[in-house]
Amino acid sequence: MSELKISIRRAKLGDYEAVHQIYSGPKAIWGTLQLPYASSEIWRKRLAEPPEGTFGLVACAENEVIGQLSLHTFPNRPRRRHVGQIGMAVRDDWQGKGVGTALMQAVVDLAAQWLNLIRLELNVYTDNEPAIRLYKKFGFVEEGTLVRYAFREGQFVDAYMMARIKL
Numbered sequence: 311m312s313e314l315k316i317s318i319r320r321a322k323l324g325d326y327e328a329v330h331q332i333y334s335g336p337k338a339i340w341g342t343l344q345l346p347y348a349s350s351e352i353w354r355k356r357l358a359e360p361p362e363g364t365f366g367l368v369a370c371a372e373n374e375v376i377g378q379l380s381l382h383t384f385p386n387r388p389r390r391r392h393v394g395q396i397g398m399a400v401r402d403d404w405q406g407k408g409v410g411t412a413l414m415q416a417v418v419d420l421a422a423q424w425l426n427l428i429r430l431e432l433n434v435y436t437d438n439e440p441a442i443r444l445y446k447k448f449g450f451v452e453e454g455t456l457v458r459y460a461f462r463e464g465q466f467v468d469a470y471m472m473a474r475i476k477l
Contacts (some may be wrong), residue, residue, distance in 0.1 A: 318413060381395070428475060428477075
């Protein structure tokens with residue numbers, strides 16, 4: 311059996327139902343700031359009207375969207391133009407299969423080779439060990455701990471602030 315190829319492309323409006331499905335999974339919700347039970351209409355609006363400087367990517371296996379990543383830049387903030395913030399999720403049934411790696415490789419290349427970003431940053435829950443391993447693989451380092459960063463499953467949880475600096 312051959313390994314399924316994961317491709318990365320720009321997100322488009324028609325992806326909203328698949329992105330909604332990604333963020334409907336309990337594992338995806340657990341690792342992000344998204345709330346459960348969001349409507350697909352929320353994702354349609356987000357994909358239809360992204361803020362200026364936002365780049366949405368999706369990971370696909372054949373023609374099926376299985377992961378999503380957003381890169382937020384600051385084109386109207388001169389002192390932060392060199393920075394990009396990342397948020398991502400992988401559909402529950404595709405976690406641990408290289409989807410996150412493919413998305414991270416694509417965004418690191420986009421940031422460094424096309425957008426001239428020298429700092430990429432993200433927040434990750436301190437108990438999300440698979441995500442932390444992924445980010446460290448791409449050169450992200452922990453810069454600090456955000457105490458009681460978010461409320462998840464009835465309790466406050468901490469997050470690491472992580473960044474990758476291109477020297």
